[in-house]
Amino acid sequence: MPLSKPVERELAHTRTIVCQGYERKDGLWDIEAQVVDTKPYSFPNKDRGGRIEAEEALHDMKLRLTVDANLVIHAAEAVTEAAPFNYCTAIHPAYSRLVGLRIAPGWNQRLKELFGGIQGCTHITELFATMATAAVQTVGGSIMRRQQFVDPDPTSIPKHLHTCHALALSSPVVLEHWPHAYRPSQTVSTQDQS
Structure with a gap:
């Protein structure tokens, strides 16, 4: 656009x-x-x-x-x-x-x-x-x-998540691509990533 x-x-x-x-x-x-x-x-x-x-x-x-x-x-x-x-x-x-x-x-x-x-x-x-x-x-x-895109710990939250609007842990992008990291609340803090 x-x-x-x-x-x-x-x-x-x-x-x-x-x-x-x-x-x-x-x-x-x-x-x-x-x-x-x-x-x-x-x-x-x-x-x-x-x-x-x-x-x-x-x-x-x-x-x-x-x-x-x-x-x-x-x-x-x-x-x-x-x-x-x-x-x-x-x-x-x-x-x-x-x-x-x-x-x-x-x-x-x-x-x-x-x-x-x-x-x-x-x-x-x-x-x-x-x-x-x-x-x-x-x-x-x-x-x-x-590493051929293999995450050594598939349960961890990747560091690049929650760094911008589209990658917020509550976004539909995260829900689709990293469902284990998805958090439905908008109040997720950056401290929750560790």
Whole structure:
């Protein structure tokens, strides 16, 4: 179903974010993300030869996190292909502080502490929430594929349940696919999952 028809308008900005997850041969996973911002018009810019042309990347930043099966970060690398200021690239080494952290509850708050404000690049840091989801999907999918979707404890409540509207323990989706986990009451707490 498409969005409703908008009023007459003109494009002012495009942001594209792509995340990809890779299973490595050494037992780890690489999660890569890229953010690209473009404008449909040209404008002056001193650091980029005097001008950024229409549809030329204003921002083009990439980040790679290497994680293990527990989502602990083993390596982190940030690069900037395009930015409005040459000085933007000076922040890249800061992202090595991610090594040893685990993608887990509290992740977004921890990143604000480490890279908020002048401690990081706004655009690179914005990639982390999307990358966390991609990491869970990548690692979890790889492990499930290896286990051929066999749940070692079919009576337990899978961790991905009760994490969104469609997967609420009281939803018809859970009733159909995970009937053992279904709870008809809307008052199920996240503590009930353990």
